[in-house]
Amino acid sequence: MTAFLTITVLVLVAIAIWQMTKIFELSQVRAKAGNSEVATEEDNRYNGYLMFLFLVFIYGITIFSFWKYGKFILPEAASEHGGEYDSLMLWTFVIIFIVQIITQALLHYFAFKYRGEEGRKALFFADNDRLEFIWTIIPVIVLAGLILWGLYTWTSIMDINDEDDPLIVELYAQQFNWTARYGGADNVLGEANVRLIDIDRANVLGLDESDPNGVDDILVKELHLPVGRKVNFKFRSQDVLHSAYMPHFRAQMNCVPGMVTEFSFTPTVTTAEMRQRPEIIDKVQRTNALRAERAAAGEPNSDPWEFDYVLLCNKICGKSHYNMQLKIVVETEEEYQAWIESQQTFGQTMASMQP
């Protein structure tokens, strides 16, 4: 109701302004003659110069953004395929910036150079086959290169196979949290279905209790990965679409209710090593300076931060979409083994639930 009233008031204000301008207009003697709403030579000159300035502005905002915001860009990839991803991205950007710099320069420089002047004659230049051929064939060649490189990389990233003894991990999404499930000692996930979920008995992922493969499965709320070992992820969702986004590993896959999706990568940098990288140390320092300011002002979100890999939800999934996360820890094989052994298996959890 308040909204409706506000809108009514706004409409009335608009009408009042309109009426006032009407009175203002009527009180003015219309002295101007001739057609003054078409650009004059003076308009052309001013706007021509502004076009040139605008080119400077575009370059300026590009440089400014790189200088000021360039350091915010995600750090170097922490996964094996991430290196290839980063170099493809780099080359794509090199091409993009070359084209951007040249075309914007031509566009705005021409707009400045050929601004209308009395007596200037435009050139009747309707087509030129050779020119058009050149600027068709250049994009064709450049894009063909990018396509081939991209497709080659894509095929190898998406080729999810069981070579090299991969660790099998299920990432299970629900509004608004994540659960990770490890295959356990046999590295095989037990069958599961949402119809088997039994909240009272803590079977929150709907594991089939009669499936022997599932007994040693391990359900956790923190994802630990051993460095250097390939991980095959299986994604499930129990309610709506989610997307498992692991930006530091250049990994993302949607979680779709009713089907199991897959992604695979090999982490190459442990959390501890990542924390030692200079750009991460800088980032943590900058962030903690901001957080200290907040703490001084008594605002929330002011605890000091330590770098951690993170899994984010990246497909709109409802009210708390913005806070659906899971911590990822990449560690050495020994640390990983110690951690996984300290976890309870699904069978143990079920047993402890028996009356």
Add this chain to the structure above:
Amino acid sequence: MSVQAHAVADDHAHDHGHHHKETFVTKYIFSQDHKMISKQYLITGLIMGIIGIAMSLLFRMQLAWPGQSFPIFEALLGKWAPGGVMDADIYLALVTIHGTIMVFFVLTAGLSGTFSNLLIPLQIGARDMASGFLNMLSYWMFFTSSVIMVISLFVEAGPAAAGWTIYPPLSALPMAQPGSGMGMTLWLVSMAIFIASSLLGSLNYIVTVINLRTKGMSMTRLPLTIWAFFVTAIIGVISFPVLLSAALLLLMDRSFGTSFFLSDIFIQGEVLHYQGGSPVLYEHLFWFLGHPEVYIVILPAMGIVSEVMSVNARKPIFGYRAMIASILAIAFLSTIVWGHHMFISGMNPFLGSVFTFTTLLIAIPSAVKAFNWITTLWKGNLQLNPGMLFSIGMVSTFITGGLTGIVLGDSTLDINVHDTYFVVAHFHLVMGISALYGLFAGVYHWFPKMFQGRMMSKNLGYIHFWITAVGSYGVFFPMHFVGMAGVPRRYYENTAFPMFDELVDVQVLMTVFAIITAGAQLIFLYNFIRSMFYGERGPQNPWNATTLEWTAPQEHIHGNWPGEIPEVHRWCYDYSKTYDNGEYILKGQDFVPQHIPLQEGEEELQH
């Protein structure tokens, strides 16, 4: 059909406007005249635009100052902003409705609807659309759908909030989100009516362009505006019905318990009965429309820009046939690239390869168009009217936004920027801002045609352009960096992730630019409304253009031309054409209108 239309049209030629009295209702409300309908489209579109842009300001404020209390939130959002702090659900509703309104109601209906209606009959030399009645029906269905969409903002549980793509199951289950109740039903009903409206309009445009061209107006003499509207209408007819089917299937899933898009769902403590459907199927259906849709938005803008740029450069558009070929190529490719929105949706990765290939192909005709526009400026005599400035601005934002499409269209690179702010920056520049610039260029250029020769103030136009041009880059250029930092879109606030803390400065910068830019649109609105009533009347052909619409009298008459429809003798880009000795074809003027016969000694070039 067309024969009848001709017969009717010929009647009007002899005694236009005398034989039936126009009442207020038939003239201004249920008008069947394409010029009035185009104004109705434009004004409805602008009103929807105000709502859509206002929403964007609200959520931009929330992003820059997360969780802060603003009296304006409480005033506008009421119970959704207790104490002036925006609620997370209404944030999602705002981004959803902002997207829906801007894409469909402003840039599809407001842009294509307005200018297709205004220009198709006037530029091809027709008395009116093939069916004035269908045309009227099309507008009123659009109006109805707009009203329903606005009404949905006021329902108890809030409007649709599942993102403008309304992916199920989120959009299908009221338990998943309050907006998926009544709000989503109204959204679907509104869109179904909108699609019907769009189809009626598109069929009318296609029939009109094919059948009602005046004598001599061959397809290769058509202005590029008409080519763009024509092809836009075709891809609209091909793809909108698919969205209608998706919307209907979703309605059935929601209301009648079918399982087209739903399977294996456990929510709020219970298992639902749905079994066997797939959300990925919905994604395919949605994007089969959704991708052509972005070309439905941008092609009319491209057509308008080509025309306005040529007129104001006093030069023919460079590579006319290549421009037509690009429009056709873009239109064709646009229907086979939809999968690039779904690289990581769980569909077969091989399909991802195919869609990468087709997507990067579409960059080629786009590049050709950009180069042709730039060459059109070269050695011109540029008359920098506001319409021209917006045309140049459109090419600039189209290039900047289009180039990042190479990143997103590559399935490999898409993995890490998918659904981040990088995407948001990309499509706002390439289809949002660019299409809006096309809309503005068209409004400034054809305002005299719409409002009986009145012209908009050029000085206000200049102020409007320069603030908007700087502001839009200010909003969307830094946004790429936010995306490259990994910030997902549709996050109510980024405070849950310390790694995004330092980005709050960028958010503030973008929001400040957004507020300034939106403020500049008020200048446009003022200029528009003022000029409608008090704009100075210019000459009949204020921009010295060659196309037929400027041969029609300023006063709107039923049937467009008193007497005969002018016959066309040449293409529409004879600007600054000279004889071999360097003299203009017509002495003292640098353009030859289309209805002027070939002059003695003049060579007709085969373009």
